[in-house]
Amino acid sequence: MAQTSTPITTSENSQPPIIEIRNFDFAYGDSQALFDINMDIKEKEVTAFIGPSGCGKSTFLRCFNRMNDLIDIARIKGGEIKISGVNIYDKDIDVIELRKHVGMVFQKSNPFPKSIYDNIAYGLRIQGVKKKSTLDDVVEECLRGAALWDEVKDRLNESALGMSGGQQQRLCIARALAVRPKILLMDEPCSALDPIATAKVEELIHELKKDYTIVIVTHNMQQAARVSDRTAFFYLGKLIEFENTDDIFMNPKNPQTEAYISGRFG
């Protein structure tokens, strides 16, 4: 892909995108994982990444808060990712500030083996916030934000690991909200949850959409259809199609997308 292709975006585009990806190439060692991705993600929308396993969608998501820095052999081969107009792979970027700005929820819910309260307060405590009243307020606010407050308000000091899987995942979302990010990345947040817990998380995503920009990776096409405003289909490290969710599921332009969505492969 030699030519600088124009970003695939949807048409009715008024406000500037919060995340801009231009000609992005990414590799693990010698094997290239992402090829020349161009994409604009808009503010306060839910963008879903779908595609078969190993197509690079999780890798791509982890580029947005530079979690791939943890992998030694991972490197950017070209292109850039701009968040709010700033290239996040610039040399003068403080990764810590970036990650405060871009929160993340992982595939496997990973609450710390501490109390529910301490889990939420963690993000603030590491920033040096010690005041009990501030922490109390934030914990309540975040738990309410994650629709968890009524379920756990009486056992804030119990271990987070005593919660159900769905509650743990919503706790992780609440924990991510505590540092007040603008963007929330979700890496298959429901893959380990039962349908009821999944429905709750999806409901939560709908709620969060009002205040946050959400990028969600999912294996579940129905989920993408349910929660997202736009959907991007990845295949073998390439962005095949990026459209309004309704369009991509109703009449996909690309035959590969159609094949995947109709379940013929992947």
Next chain:
Amino acid sequence: MSAQKAPHPFSKRKSRQAAFESFTTLFFRLATYAVIIAAGYIFFNIAYNGSKAVFMTKAPFINIAFLTQKPQTLHVYEPKEIYDELASIKAEILSSKAKKAALGSGAKTEAAAYSSQIETLEERYETLDEERKEGRLMYSDSEYRALPEPPSEELYAYNNYAYSGGGIGPAIIGTCLLVAGSIAIALTLGVLCAVYLSEYSRPGRVLQLIRLSILNLSGVPSIVFGLFGFGMFVLFFGWGVSMIAGWFTLAIMALPVIITASEESMRAIPKGFREGSLALGASKWTTIRTNVLPYALPGILTSSIMGIARVAGETAPIMFTAAFALRDQLPWEGLTKPTDFFFQGVMALPYHIYVVSAKIPQNEYTRNMQYGAAFVFLFIVGFFALSSIILRVKIRKKYKW
């Protein structure tokens, strides 16, 4: 259960396989029992013999003098008559035995006569020996010096035995100080090193090599560490035979175990905790401090137990670097300036056991001291280990995932 009953498909059949199976099981079982019996015998033996020195039949039941006093020469006065008679009986027994041995195989009646003679003599010896134990006077060095005049030489036979009187107080204190100091140094260095190796270093051939050499270090004989410590700390750094030289020598000995075990326990922490923390905007060190080290603490404490077990029992490394066979003063006595505390030699239990076992003649008085010291020593090591096990269990309960 009639024999005529037709065998069903799942009936037990005799086969070589089954016989072999039961034989191997028996073999494993016997080996395990042998180990348990040997270990039990060792502990029982030390506890039984050692408790003679440590416990008393009268209140307060614990021989406080033994646990607190310094080792001293034991002065023993035994009633002269009994002493002399015992010596003559012993000579008679010996001569009878010699005569019996000299007899040919034909003279059976004579041999039997000698045997009964020896038996009566031995009985007599034992009763006299009891009397001797009742009648004897024993003084440790300090008591001996305090006597207005020693018991008369005409009534009593006098002997003295080095290290057999007094107690092992300074050795207990010295051992505790050596173990505490060296484990503190080893844990600090070891955990820092393990954090670097498991969290910061780049995996690759160099790291493999470093790991391998650390592992190999734990196989180095302790005497080599002793020589290293002697050359490095005692001579080159000029610290002399001192507690601080012993600390560092022992710490280096415990390091491999501590580094390996700590690193393993840190690498066993799920990646999710690190990622979760980093994704919330924690720096790498914050993540390690709040979300790796606390969870790895049980493993680190296990490593410290192994470290303590290795460090506390070693004689060779402290022989050249820290231990004195005998020191009159306790570590906090007679210091001209505070730093002197670190630069003084101390007594240590393993070395003390070595000295009383190998450097002085063996007799009933020294045996008491040896077993007593060994018993107390086992107890102290057990105490250190137990306290870190308790700590570990507590922390493990707190952070469970």
